[in-house]
Amino acid sequence: MATSLTGVQSQAIGLSKDAFDVFCHDISGMFGVGMECKQQENTAETVSSLTERFKKLAAVNSVKAEGAMDGTFQLIFDQEGLLILSGIIVMLPSTNILQRIKRGTVTDIDGMTDAIKEVGNMLVGSWDKVFREGLEKHGHFVQTDTFIGNPWDDPQEKIGLGEDGEFLFIPYQITIDSYPAFNCGVIFPGAVFDKTQTEEKIRAEVRAKLEAEAAEKAGLEAEEKTEAEEKPDLEAEMKAAIEAEERARIEAEMKAEAEAKMKAEAETETKSKALAERKAETEKKAEAEAEAATDIKADDAGTTASEDAAEPQQSETPESTEGTEAAEDAEPAEDAEPAAGAVSETIQKMVESPAGLPGEHFQISLATCAKDIMQTDVLWGNADDSVQQATEKMQQADVGHMLVGTEGLLDGIVSRSDIASAVSVYLKPMFAKWRRPTDDATLQIRIKWIMTRPVQTIKPDTSLAEILKNMRQSGVRCLPVVDQQDKVVGSVTVFDIFAALLSGDSGTSTAGKTPQAPPLE
Amino acid sequence: MAKTLLIVDDSATMRKIVMRTVKMSGLDFDKTEEAGNGVEALEKLVAGPVDIMLCDVNMPEMSGTELVKEVRKLPDCESTKIIMVSTESSQELIDGVMADGANGFITKPFTPEKFQEKLSPFMN
Known part of the structure; x- marks a missing residue:
């Protein structure tokens, strides 16, 4: 048998x-x-x-x-x-x-x-x-x-x-x-x-026929192969010689460039030191003048209070206005519990403070609203889209969130992390060896079963401080912006806030710019 | 936070096995209910939605695949996570039931580790 x-x-x-x-x-x-x-x-x-x-x-x-x-x-x-x-x-x-x-x-x-x-x-x-x-x-x-x-x-x-x-x-x-x-x-x-058994029999016959044909070709191919093997040797030698020459040239260029750079840096450092000393002196002088001015203003305050209320304080600098607003907005945020994974407190402080990171000066104003930094070109998907379809859409658009709904009205929102937690971990390349059909099937899960709803939204005139507070408390990184009729007019992500911070121009909209979301593994 | 679980299987033995395996997996459920078929499961879900439903595929009266579609029509069960448990594991069946609203698929025989792997993402 x-x-x-x-x-x-x-x-x-x-x-x-x-x-x-x-x-x-x-x-x-x-x-x-x-x-x-x-x-x-x-x-x-x-x-x-x-x-x-x-x-x-x-x-x-x-x-x-x-x-x-x-x-x-x-x-x-x-x-x-x-x-x-x-x-x-x-x-x-x-x-x-x-x-x-x-x-x-x-x-x-x-x-x-x-x-x-x-x-x-x-x-x-x-x-x-x-x-x-x-x-x-x-x-x-x-x-x-x-x-x-x-x-x-x-x-x-x-x-x-x-x-x-x-x-x-x-x-x-x-x-x-x-x-x-x-x-x-x-x-x-x-x-x-x-x-x-029947299929194997047919296959065996076909295989035998093909093998006979292959044997005939084998002699011809062997000759061609011998000729072909000689050529690559010469080609390889020539290639190696060219590469060595090129490498030597590049190395020489890099060395010269590095020397020039070091020289330039040394000069810049000397200049910077002199500038910093000069700047420190100026700041010290300015502080002394400001103290003197505050004393005079405090004396005048009692008599000119009613006039101040009626007129805007035009003499105040924008920075000082921001400081006041930041202080007002920061108070409730301190009471609130920051959620895990939310925008960090540090970023919020960076925005609220007129000072920037060491060596940086962020000019963003707290008067900045959602409409100033939002993206109007948002990605929409269907609730019946599969996880796979949604992933493809998000990858093509290079975004980290997809809005779900119809005619501008929101049903939900889905993020890359929502998708990552819905699909099997065995879909990751490192687990490919253990991947089974049940893991592939998780790609067919419909978006409607994993999307977040109801969706937290903001209005076009929501202030940046309010947006950050929202993000910190709720742990979301994208807030759709809706109009009076609850129709989506854009969205603000943490990347839009970063972009606004780094651009140093609060009034410039980042609409149309693509936020770089981390890739979905 | 403790969760609620509904085990749907026409075999009382399998329901007990599933319940025992869930316990062995170390997952903490506040309340565990059983249903012997799809209709009974729907009655229980209408009375009170659950967090996770473990559901057999081949059942008399209403199959597991039909049950998934019906559960997804219930407004209170939108967030219920449905994990199918079956010996049948053809790609067509799995893809179909996932498209209808299931959140996962466990093949029999299963182990406590398998339950741990498939259910723990829905426990937080």
Whole structure:
């Protein structure tokens, strides 16, 4: 029998061992038992020889195969096996299981029908999993029926095996903890492999023909190859010589450039020192003058208060106005709980303070509103878009958020991090080896199931301080801007705020500029 | 924060196995309910939505795939995370049920580690 096995038959036999091993591994993991599976020698069997092997009651799971294997085959457990496995999965005490094995009555089995079916169901699951990964063109296995009892008086009716047929039987012996070892196995009727046997035959003929043609070409190709091998040697030598020359030239240029740069830097440093000293003197002078002016103003305040209220203080610099506004806006923010992942307090302070980072001076004004920094070109998606479609759209537009809704009205918003947490981690390239169909399927999740709603929005005249406060408290990095009719007119992201900060011009809109969101891994 | 769980499977044995495996995975559920078929599950969800639903695919009366579509029509269950549990794992089935609103898929047999992996993203 073994000598006449086809490719698919051999593969199926090999994979059946893996499938029983996976089943044992999974049952061990689920129920904390030790399981061991040993393959016995596979044989050709008939109904009468199987009757000898499984004299008592048995559980026979009929499995419908589609794909490389096509038809129905059977997975069988003997009486001890079905009592032990069902007892374990319903968590019966071991003494109870042993008593049932000893008695071996139909009543003992009747009460376990549901559990026995589940054992079969899980075994088919293991088989499907292993064959999906190991057998090319495998479709799927589905458990169609579980027969519990004695099938041998009418095997055709009870388990679909013809009495005069011959089957490939691969027996296994499983041991669980200290329970007695039991027999099980897989019955492959020849018809399951018929489809692939025919295909293999045709393929073998075509292969032979192609090999003959290939042999004819081989002589000609060998000659061409010898000629071709000589050329690359010369080409490689020339290439290496050119590259070495070029490298030497570039190195010389870089050296000269570096020397010039160092010289220039030294000069700049000397100049900067002189400037800084001069600046410090000027600032000191200005401070002294400002103190004197404040004293005079304080004296005048009592008499000119009503005039001040009626007129704007034109003598105040923009920076001093910002300072006042920042102080007003900062108070409630201190009371609020900053959310994790929100815009950092440091950034908010940078905006609120007239001072910048060391060596920098941010000129952004707190009078800046959403409309000054928002992007009007926002990305819209459909609630029925799949995660994959949304990812592609966001990557094409190079944005980190996508608004979901129709005709400018928002239903929700989805971010790259929403998507990253919805899809399987095994989609990351580093886990590619362990990637399974269930992981790929997470790309089909609809956006409507993962998007954030209701969406927090702001108005075009919402101040920058208010926007930052919102972002800090809610932990969001994108706030859609809506008009009086709740229609979206733009969006403000943390990147827009960065852009405004760095541009140093609060009045310049960054509309149309692309925020650089981190790539979705 | 503790969550609520609904296990839907026509096999009482499998419901117990799922419940036991969830416990073994160390996930903390405030309340766990069971339903023997899709109709019973819908009744329970209308009475009170749950955070996570573990749902078998092959069930009489209403299959798991039909149940997913029905659950997604319930306004109170928009945030319910649905994880399918099945021996059947054809790409067509998985893609279809994911498109209908399921959030994950676990194949039988499963382990506590598998539940941990698939459910923990929805526990926060």
